[in-house]
Amino acid sequence: MASNDTRATTPFSICLAALLAAGVFGSAQAAAPDTTRVIVAFKPGASAHVKSAVSAAKGAVKHEIFGMNAMAIEVPIVALKGLENNPNVEYIEEDVIRKPFALTTPSTGTPYTSGQLVPYGIKLVQADQLSDSLASNRKVCIIDSGVNRDHEDLSGNNFTGEYDSGTGWWYTDENHHGTHVAGTIAAINNSGVGVVGVNPNKQLKLHIVKVFGADGWAYSSTLASAANKCGAAGANVISMSLGGGAKSRTEENAFNTLYTTKNVLSVAAAGNDGNRVVSYPAGYASVVMVGALDENKQWASFSQYNSKVELSGPGVSVLSTVPTGAGIDAALAVGGTNYAAGAMEGSPLKTATAPLADFGIGDAINTAVSGKVCLIARGTVDFATKVSNCQNSGGVGAVVYNNVAGAFGGTLGTTVTSIPSVTATDTDGAAMRAKLGQSATVAVKASNYAYYDGTSMATPHVSAVAALVWSYFPTCTAAQIRTSLDNSALDLGAAGRDVKYGYGLVQAKAAYDRIKSAGCGK
CATH class of the missing domain: 3.50.30.30 (Glucose Oxidase; domain 1)
Known part of the structure; x- marks a missing residue:
């Protein structure tokens, strides 16, 4: 965080007057016309002082960010300058919005039981070539719209989750997105029922943090809290099929800390607008950005492309679980x-x-x-x-x-x-x-199943493969697993890393073989 002598030159300070004049803050958010929602980061132990200042400014605390000295507040726009000059405040930034970013063959009996439908993406990422027998030593945290816990193809998994006062219990899913993501990661290998996920044998631990309700959007403050809750729950991998076009310093700090000090690998969607815009959190250096391709390993035209795209996963016509009866x-x-x-x-x-x-x-x-x-x-x-x-x-x-x-x-x-x-x-x-x-x-x-398109569908393929491969080499660091996945990806498009495919299509067996022969991070 910035010290006192640098606060006056933060980007927020530089553009504050212009933003106030233009009324930019709050224009896309659910605040009153003359108020805005921002994140205030404060010095350790200064929470009470900042809350008092917010109250004095006729504002309200909307969200206290879990695991960080920061909170989201809604205040009159005219009060922003005074709060920024408060000696207890490190910085202020806009609380930007985050949103969700949606072909099979029958099993022959090996390695999946007869009657299972095997989505094409499972084979494309080589999940059928690497057993998940050791996956119980890994935990994937899914930040999304919750999960239909009682779904016939998910209910046997090892689930834990969080209650949120705004979105409700983690085991409900009003907009179906999170359940679809969970199915790609861990739909169960149960004879004659539905599909299989990358980790299909109920070994992988799953922790669910629900940030999207029926309205289908959340703030960056909420996402920072969710990520920290994933870390507190012992997650090794965070899967985020979501994003937005604006950066958040608070959000970035959360993911950087999780990556560098808690050994957590975060994976997020590139976005579905088919342009060069960098979406966040995928665009942060500590997060793996995932682009989408189809069953022919061709880049999906909706997938955003830029220098931050790191890996690709199946994201066109992906069959997976949705809440019971919703498909x-x-x-x-x-x-x-x-x-x-x-x-x-x-x-x-x-x-x-x-x-x-x-x-x-x-x-x-x-x-x-x-x-x-x-x-x-x-x-x-x-x-x-x-x-x-x-x-x-x-x-x-x-x-x-x-x-x-x-x-x-x-x-x-x-x-x-x-x-x-x-x-x-x-x-x-x-x-x-x-x-x-x-x-x-x-x-x-x-x-109970549906075909979805999107980088949202590509992302869980990559996060699930990361957990699967990591389960064989638990002493590798998050950074080393990331490097090994990059170096073992199937190169597609232009030779080497490119803006559409990144390093290429994530490959479970190739990554395993590479680490087994060359070691972590090679």
């Missing part, structure tokens, strides 16, 4: 053949069976499809219109197939329909056109 599962069969289907977002949860009929591009009413399942080509007309026209023509179900290569996701927006609707690939659409008149079944059902 949607689609099924499609025509003439006895099953086809891969995507649920149309907004479709009712229903099943319909009837002869398949050609409905063109779905741009007009056609009563010839009454009592039938409509097969509709994508293009020209929006999905809601296509499905509504099918329904208004008497159709009982709808299948929209792609007009370009591959699968796709569709949404009905605010349009309410009463018939089940799904999507299909261009290839399957062509195959189904050859089966017009045959019996077709379209089903949209509630599910």
Whole structure:
């Protein structure tokens, strides 16, 4: 922290007058128009004095940051200068906002039990090549929206967690994000149930700190507290599928301390805006920034790219756990053949069976499809219109197939329909056109699993691999594990480290082999 003789030249001091004049502070936050929310860092033992000063300024303490001499406060903007000049105050900074940043094969029985779905990312990061039998000596702390603890594919794990007065108990998850992250890390290898995670055999310890409620955002002060709580709980790895575009000195101090003095490896998402902006906390030197790629190991176009990207992980169409019943599962069969289907977002949860009929591009009413399942080509007309026209023509179900290569996701927006609707690939659409008149079944059902895209999905792959590899070499430091993961990554894109892939795709078995032969940090 800054001493008294340097406080006058802090960045906050330099721009304070301009910020006050422009009304920048508080503009994006839930404070009253004439107040702002900031973090105040204070000298050891000065908490009571600062609280008194805040009260005198007609402000309020909003959050006392766990493990640090700092607190988040909301005060009138005109009081900021006086607080900054308080001899007990080290520095003041904006309490910036943090937000969350969303393909399988059946198991053959080795190494996962039969009936398990194995998300493509598990194999891409080589988790299927390295047993998690020693993972009980590692703990991953997930800072997110909580976890559905009773989920069929998570409930057997070794969970601990925190209660937060603002977001509630760690074992609830209103926006589904944290449960999806947890599944990638540790969905259980249980016969015939769901998917598997990187550490699937209930050995890894998981500590959950919930910073996001239903509203889906938090402050940097909250994140600093959460990180320190992870450290206090004995976490070795912190996984954060979240971030924001502004730095926080308080936040950075927390992660630096955890890395250098508590031997904690923090991993965070690069962000999903597809630009060169550096997101935080991923952008801090003490945190590993993770970018996203797809099942073909190609950079995901939404993944932010810059010199801070360090490792990559699977982040496109990642199947994982969501709170029970919160996902949607689609099924499609025509003439006895099953086809891969995507649920149309907004479709009712229903099943319909009837002869398949050609409905063109779905741009007009056609009563010839009454009592039938409509097969509709994508293009020209929006999905809601296509499905509504099918329904208004008497159709009982709808299948929209792609007009370009591959699968796709569709949404009905605010349009309410009463018939089940799904999507299909261009290839399957062509195959189904050859089966017009045959019996077709379209089903949209509630599910405990969902496909998400995002650097949020890439991040838990990397944090889980870090814990998995580290479990074999517990005497390695966080910095050494980080170096070994970087040096063993599968180089993609331009040779060497690049702005899109970093050092490349994280590799569990390659990292293990490297440390076993060359030692920690090689």
